[in-house]
Amino acid sequence: xxxxxxxxxxxxxxxxxxxxxxxxxxxxxxxxxxxxxxxxxxxxxxxxxxxxxxxxxxxxxxxxxxxxxxxxxxxxxxxxxxxxxxxxxxxxxxxxxxxxxxxxxxxxxxxxxxxxxxxxxxxxxxxxxxxxxxxxxxxxxxxxxxxxxxxxxxxxxxxxxxxxxxxxxxxxxxxxxxxxxxxxxxxxxxxxxxxxxxxxxxxxxxxxxxxxxxxxxxxxxxxxxxxxxxxxxxxxxxxxxxxxxxxxxxxxxx
Amino acid sequence: xxxxxxxxxxxxxxxxxxxxxxxxxxxxxxxxxxxxxxxxxxxxxxxxxxxxxxxxxxxxxxxxxxxxxxxxxxxxxxxxxxxxxxxxxxxxxxxxxxxxxxxxxxxxxxxxxxxxxxxxxxxxxxxxxxxxxxxxxxxxxxxxxxxxxxxxxxxxxxxxxxxxxxxxxxxxxxxxxxxxxxxxxxxxxxxxxxxxxxxxxxxxxxxxxxxxxxxxxxxxxxxxxxxxxxxxxxxxxxxxxxxxxxxx
Numbered sequence: 389x390x391x392x393x394x395x396x397x398x399x400x401x402x403x404x405x406x407x408x409x410x411x412x413x414x415x416x417x418x419x420x421x422x423x424x425x426x427x428x429x430x431x432x433x434x435x436x437x438x439x440x441x442x443x444x445x446x447x448x449x450x451x452x453x454x455x456x457x458x459x460x461x462x463x464x465x466x467x468x469x470x471x472x473x474x475x476x477x478x479x480x481x482x483x484x485x486x487x488x489x490x491x492x493x494x495x496x497x498x499x500x501x502x503x504x505x506x507x508x509x510x511x512x513x514x515x516x517x518x519x520x521x522x523x524x525x526x527x528x529x530x531x532x533x534x535x536x537x538x539x540x541x542x543x544x545x546x547x548x549x550x551x552x553x554x555x556x557x558x559x560x561x562x563x564x565x566x567x568x569x570x571x572x573x574x575x576x577x578x579x580x581x582x583x584x585x586x587x588x589x590x591x592x593x594x595x596x597x598x599x600x601x602x603x604x605x606x607x608x609x610x611x612x613x614x615x616x617x618x619x620x621x622x623x624x625x626x627x628x629x630x631x632x633x634x635x636x637x638x639x640x641x642x
Numbered sequence: 643x644x645x646x647x648x649x650x651x652x653x654x655x656x657x658x659x660x661x662x663x664x665x666x667x668x669x670x671x672x673x674x675x676x677x678x679x680x681x682x683x684x685x686x687x688x689x690x691x692x693x694x695x696x697x698x699x700x701x702x703x704x705x706x707x708x709x710x711x712x713x714x715x716x717x718x719x720x721x722x723x724x725x726x727x728x729x730x731x732x733x734x735x736x737x738x739x740x741x742x743x744x745x746x747x748x749x750x751x752x753x754x755x756x757x758x759x760x761x762x763x764x765x766x767x768x769x770x771x772x773x774x775x776x777x778x779x780x781x782x783x784x785x786x787x788x789x790x791x792x793x794x795x796x797x798x799x800x801x802x803x804x805x806x807x808x809x810x811x812x813x814x815x816x817x818x819x820x821x822x823x824x825x826x827x828x829x830x831x832x833x834x835x836x837x838x839x840x841x842x843x844x845x846x847x848x849x850x851x852x853x854x855x856x857x858x859x860x861x862x863x864x865x866x867x868x869x870x871x872x873x874x875x876x877x878x879x880x881x882x883x884x885x886x887x888x889x890x
């Protein structure tokens with residue numbers, strides 16, 4: 389099952405995919421462009437991984453102070469960062485390099501503490517797609533990537549669907565790609581994750597309790613590039629759908 | 643006692659008690675943490691804490707001192723209340739106690755000006771931001787900072803109008819009854835209003851969000867079996883214990 393959260397006619401609804409359409413609990417069928425798409429889950433703790441594909445690590449190697457890696461590079465995001473499918477993301481006026489990051493995202497379904505790798509996938513409710521933008525101009529070498537780079541309002545698109553784990557038999561064999569205005573700029577496969585989904589759940593739950601609704605953004609492969617206002621950025625993951633986002637200029641209203 | 647519980651049960655955003663909490667609350671041993679949304683911490687905001695790093699801030703991996711506020715998140719599993727017993731992980735000898743002022747946001751704060759910033763504060767609380775001491779601030783470290791129970795806070799949120807000068811508060815830490823730290827919030831590189839302004843320039847703070855002002859210099863260390871008590875007047879005193887981690 390593919391599940392969405394949407395706003396329609398002044399109310400928030402749970403919806404499921406029904407062919408090309410959305411179906412509400414009362415049977416109402418709606419087209420994709422009739423509704424406002426919200427992030428498909430109300431987020432708990434949002435955990436993101438950096439440098440979790442070998443090719444992306446190589447891509448970043450020139451600017452990294454330390455390239456050795458003894459544990460996953462995990463960082464946290466606040467709920468302000470999320471925006472749903474077909475949403476808009478602001479590019480700050482002073483930014484020179486803002487890039488997308490297409491990421492397989494794990495949605496936790498059960499409390500998980502000290503879970504072993506072999507059991508880890510039982511704690512997954514499902515999967516979705518994240519486009520976790522970064523504005524590299526603001527990088528500082530303090531708790532890098534710092535929140536000014538990674539926790540900006542609406543800079544993490546999420547959706548469109550929460551796809552049930554039962555419908556994703558192997559989360560480590562999924563093609564992913566990012567298209568900017570229809571041109572493919574990023575391409576990878578989740579088989580190339582350095583720390584795969586069970587490894588991440590085992591690692592994180594070894595020192596913290598994961599809870600239903602927690603998200604794990606598993607990192608992005610190589611192929612990041614600058615995006616500009618007006619660009620349509622589409623992140624696709626095999627079996628999970630396509631997440632559309634549009635970059636807009638930063639209009640200050642204050 | 644009832645008044646306190648009513649205050650704690652207020653929904654986020656209306657979290658501040660309207661009246662000063664009663665001075666006497668004997669008999670209560672553990673509180674729920676105040677109802678906050680997302681907890682943000684501020685790294686190295688105290689001038690002496692940053693100065694203590696000396697020239698290393700200019701050396702790799704940092705290469706330069708922090709420019710914008712450097713924040714971190716303490717997720718929901720970190721929250722603990724007054725009177726909590728926090729488990730010290732088996733692989734940690736001691737924990738660092740980042741005793742500090744907690745600013746509870748009352749209204750959506752987006753790109754606010756310094757001069758307006760205090761109007762976005764619902765109230766203040768006391769935070770014991772616990773960390774496993776770590777040698778580097780280069781990478782965010784969940785394993786050192788985001789463990790279960792690593793943010794006792796409370797005992798309550800005191801309404802902002804009872805705290806007219808948040809940048810001149812004395813923070814006093816006692817460990818097992820002995821004074822372990824004493825500093826003033828006046829020593830911050832960014833005071834309360836300036837911090838809210840600079841943070842809200844790149845992210846919106848929501849009602850109920852907690853923004854921690856920053857730990858003082860020479861944060862004290864404590865180990866399992868000890869009791870930590872943090873006093874910030876006029877807010878009150880937050881107390882919690884540290885216990886050894888239970889078996890897996």
